Amino acid sequence: MLGAAVEKILFKHKGIERLYEWQEECLKKHEEHSSRNLVYSVPTSGGKTLVAEILMLNEVLYAKRDCIFIVPFVSIVQEKVSSLSALALSLGFLVEEYAGSRGAYPPTKRRKKNSIYVCTIEKGSGLVNSLIEENRLKDEIGLVVIDELHLIGEPRRGALLENICVKLKKLQLKMVGMSATIGNLKDLAKFLDAELYTHDFRPGSLKEFVKIQNELFSVVHTSAEPEIEFLRCSRVESNKDIMAIDPDGLGALVREAVPKNSCLVFCQSKKNCENVAKLIVETIVLAGEEHIHRAHKESEKKSLLESIKLETNGSICPVLERTIRFGIAHHHSGLTSPERKLIEEAYSVGTINCICCTSTLAAGVNLPAQRVILRAPYVGSSFISKSMYKQMIGRAGRAGLAEKGESFLICKPIEAYLVRELIAKPVEVCDSQLKGEDLKTFILSCFFLKLISCRQSLDLTIETTFIHLCIGKESLSKMVSEALDDLFQLKVLYEGIKGAITMTNFGTAIAKANISCETGKYLFDELREAQKKLVLVGDLHLLYLITPHAIAESIRPVEEVVSSVYSSLTPKELYVASCLGLTEVVIARLMMGRSPPKQTPTRVLEKFFTCLVLYQLWKGNSLLTVANRFRVDRGVVHNLLAQTTSYASSVIRFCDSIESLWPFAKLLSVFPDRLSYCCSADLLPLMELPAVKLGRAKQLYRAGFKTVLSIAKADPHQLKNCILHLPLKQATQLINVAKLMVRTKFESLQEEAELYRLNQLDPEDEMFI
Numbered sequence: 001m002l003g004a005a006v007e008k009i010l011f012k013h014k015g016i017e018r019l020y021e022w023q024e025e026c027l028k029k030h031e032e033h034s035s036r037n038l039v040y041s042v043p044t045s046g047g048k049t050l051v052a053e054i055l056m057l058n059e060v061l062y063a064k065r066d067c068i069f070i071v072p073f074v075s076i077v078q079e080k081v082s083s084l085s086a087l088a089l090s091l092g093f094l095v096e097e098y099a100g101s102r103g104a105y106p107p108t109k110r111r112k113k114n115s116i117y118v119c120t121i122e123k124g125s126g127l128v129n130s131l132i133e134e135n136r137l138k139d140e141i142g143l144v145v146i147d148e149l150h151l152i153g154e155p156r157r158g159a160l161l162e163n164i165c166v167k168l169k170k171l172q173l174k175m176v177g178m179s180a181t182i183g184n185l186k187d188l189a190k191f192l193d194a195e196l197y198t199h200d201f202r203p204g205s206l207k208e209f210v211k212i213q214n215e216l217f218s219v220v221h222t223s224a225e226p227e228i229e230f231l232r233c234s235r236v237e238s239n240k241d242i243m244a245i246d247p248d249g250l251g252a253l254v255r256e257a258v259p260k261n262s263c264l265v266f267c268q269s270k271k272n273c274e275n276v277a278k279l280i281v282e283t284i285v286l287a288g289e290e291h292i293h294r295a296h297k298e299s300e301k302k303s304l305l306e307s308i309k310l311e312t313n314g315s316i317c318p319v320l321e322r323t324i325r326f327g328i329a330h331h332h333s334g335l336t337s338p339e340r341k342l343i344e345e346a347y348s349v350g351t352i353n354c355i356c357c358t359s360t361l362a363a364g365v366n367l368p369a370q371r372v373i374l375r376a377p378y379v380g381s382s383f384i385s386k387s388m389y390k391q392m393i394g395r396a397g398r399a400g401l402a403e404k405g406e407s408f409l410i411c412k413p414i415e416a417y418l419v420r421e422l423i424a425k426p427v428e429v430c431d432s433q434l435k436g437e438d439l440k441t442f443i444l445s446c447f448f449l450k451l452i453s454c455r456q457s458l459d460l461t462i463e464t465t466f467i468h469l470c471i472g473k474e475s476l477s478k479m480v481s482e483a484l485d486d487l488f489q490l491k492v493l494y495e496g497i498k499g500a501i502t503m504t505n506f507g508t509a510i511a512k513a514n515i516s517c518e519t520g521k522y523l524f525d526e527l528r529e530a531q532k533k534l535v536l537v538g539d540l541h542l543l544y545l546i547t548p549h550a551i552a553e554s555i556r557p558v559e560e561v562v563s564s565v566y567s568s569l570t571p572k573e574l575y576v577a578s579c580l581g582l583t584e585v586v587i588a589r590l591m592m593g594r595s596p597p598k599q600t601p602t603r604v605l606e607k608f609f610t611c612l613v614l615y616q617l618w619k620g621n622s623l624l625t626v627a628n629r630f631r632v633d634r635g636v637v638h639n640l641l642a643q644t645t646s647y648a649s650s651v652i653r654f655c656d657s658i659e660s661l662w663p664f665a666k667l668l669s670v671f672p673d674r675l676s677y678c679c680s681a682d683l684l685p686l687m688e689l690p691a692v693k694l695g696r697a698k699q700l701y702r703a704g705f706k707t708v709l710s711i712a713k714a715d716p717h718q719l720k721n722c723i724l725h726l727p728l729k730q731a732t733q734l735i736n737v738a739k740l741m742v743r744t745k746f747e748s749l750q751e752e753a754e755l756y757r758l759n760q761l762d763p764e765d766e767m768f769i
């Protein structure tokens with residue numbers, strides 16, 4: 001499919017020799033049905049990404065069209081941008097990041113080079129909408145690739161993914177979807193009008209075990225339904241102290257693998273991850289193996305701890321500080337993303353050999369292990385689903401990194417029956433999530449983008465949705481009528497003559513802001529209220545307006561914290577609170593442990609409290625100090641910052657679209673950038689690099705690398721030596737990304753200059769330039 005020279009470069013960059021048979025077969029099938037979309041599925045680690053990359057290269061290099069690559073997490077966007085950068089430099093295309101606060105709507109129009117836009121689902125949706133709005137989608141985009149298409153069955157994000165797919169389908173844009181194995185792949189392919197390709201290829205062998213106390217069972221796949229078969233009794237732990245703290249023998253399973261090999265331990269909850277990491281370390285000490293584990297890559301571990309401290313202003317989590325010395329770490333959403341990134345990097349180069357993580361890592365970045373252990377058959381309080389089980393064990397034994405893999409599922413005798421069922425049952429089906437508020441958002445967005453204009457065209461579009469396939473015409477028609485009635489009632493749409501449906505200004509603002517109608521309504525009321533009494537003594541009131549409410553649910557105020565926070569508010573801050581209805585009387589009531597009076601909505605209270613968390617960060621306090629003060633996970637605080645940044649941009653777009661709200665757009669315009677990094681202005685340019693977080697930015701700055709250009713010019717060894725725990729591979733990637741960013745900027749400026757040149761009025765004008 002690709003020319004020989006391009007193929008050679010691609011293979012060299014990927015470190016591979018040839019395509020797997022299934023990859024060739026899949027590409028061939030796609031070529032034979034090139035007018036159709038493609039959905040393909042192979043088990044985790046089967047090499048799906050390479051097929052998508054070949055298809056995208058084909059578009060950007062030969063068909064000269066841009067591609068959109070949608071992946072599920074910010075961390076994966078950054079991973080893909082980094083890994084594609086070297087290829088882009090060699091082959092002369094651009095890679096643009098659409099995650100967090102990065103990525104412009106609509107994207108810069110380029111005439112010389114083509115781009116691959118790597119996006120999160122949220123940003124991908126914004127990008128697609130902006131291109132449709134500008135009438136550029138069909139002209140510029142040749143292919144949209146969706147990684148983890150099965151996420152269409154996940155609440156919220158799934159609805160957004162479906163929303164994107166339906167629009168692309170309507171505009172007949174080419175789509176390729178990669179999916180994990182799910183029960184209704186055929187339906188998914190039918191929804192996308194796609195060719196379906198499936199294969200059960202795995203690059204290495206995977207031995208699957210179930211451990212119930214000291215009995216080991218192996219999973220056999222000989223019959224139609226896999227089953228578990230007794231294998232042997234595992235060695236009984238002779239050390240009574242270990243037996244007392246670890247009756248399941250988890251520590252022994254980990255110690256068999258590390259430090260020589262790698263191990264991932266999936267745990268039920270965040271707290272559990274930390275406890276399991278501590279437990280493993282205790283069993284290492286009790287087994288008298290402390291020296292082996294501590295001595296392995298000792299200096300690298302020290303510099304890793306230093307790098308983490310730099311990211312967290314010196315206050316490292318005590319559990320990490322202890323366990324990392326043994327090559328063990330925990331990883332979950334309670335950690336900040338810089339901490340997680342450092343742990344992932346350290347694991348990929350073997351400084352850390354065992355990560356105790358939650359299920360989020362199963363679908364996250366490419367972190368394979370020789371051994372995968374599931375601490376219990378639960379994710380949170382729910383029994384594990386078959387698809388999640390498959391994703392987790394699929395991390396064991398990946399091509400090039402750990403060829404042979406083993407997985408162990410630990411369970412109690414009482415759970416044995418359920419585990420047998422889990423092993424035997426097929427993978428679950430995924431259902432459409434395009435309902436409720438999300439259905440309204442979808443309908444509104446279609447009207448806004450002029451994809452539909454009346455009830456009849458709405459009905460035709462609805463027939464092309466995945467939900468139509470899942471629940472059928474009758475139930476859906478009722479849901480659509482109700483959603484439409486709500487939209488009329490909310491005054492975002494109105495019905496004109498001859499059944500034509502039109503957007504109101506309010507509806508346009510909601511669609512432009514890419515928010516739900518419910519959020520739009522609250523936002524509008526809040527801004528109208530603020531117009532009457534906006535407090536501009538300090539930034540607190542403005543910050544309140546851009547605080548997203550949805551996140552507030554995970555920052556529930558604890559009584560003592562509320563009282564200590566409120567009692568430390570300055571008179572100016574108390575004034576802002578009183579303007580929001582949180583008068584001193586209300587606050588005094590709260591501090592006495594009484595519920596707020598009826599006229600003070602809980603919503604305002606929660607949002608103000610969340611806003612105070614942000615305010616502390618805004619004032620320059622460290623994330624860890626703030627998290628401790630408010631007694632929330634620092635990961636939650638980090639997430640709040642990211643969500644506020646994106647919500648702030650939505651609020652600005654909303655205000656820009658409603659004439660009477662223009663002053664807010666101006667006042668709020670500085671917030672997204674400053675919030676997204678929460679750092680001094682000096683470090684801002686460096687923080688634009690996807691792999692650079694605060695600690696690393698500070699080190700780079702101190703070492704004299706103050707701009708992206710200076711990094712682009714650096715030598716990887718030089719960079720590695722002046723940054724703590726920066727593996728050479730990552731240093732090279734960092735330089736490649738920097739080079740690509742400089743090149744992208746250069747191209748943009750050049751194109752802009754050319755545009756000016758082309759638009760000159762007449763040759764005589766040139767004399768005055």
Ligand SMILES: Nc1ncnc2c1ncn2[C@@H]1O[C@H](COP(=O)(O)OP(=O)(O)OP(=O)(O)O)[C@@H](O)[C@H]1O
Pocket residue numbers: 014016017018019020023042043044045046047048049050203366398399400
């Ligand atoms: N033809 C090949 N030969 C050797 N290695 C390959 C080949 N194709 C892919 N790989 C390698 O296999 C590993 C896993 O590939 P990849 O991440 O694409 O799998 P995946 O199917 O997308 O996994 P997941 O379901 O977790 O996203 C990568 O390290 C990749 O470089």
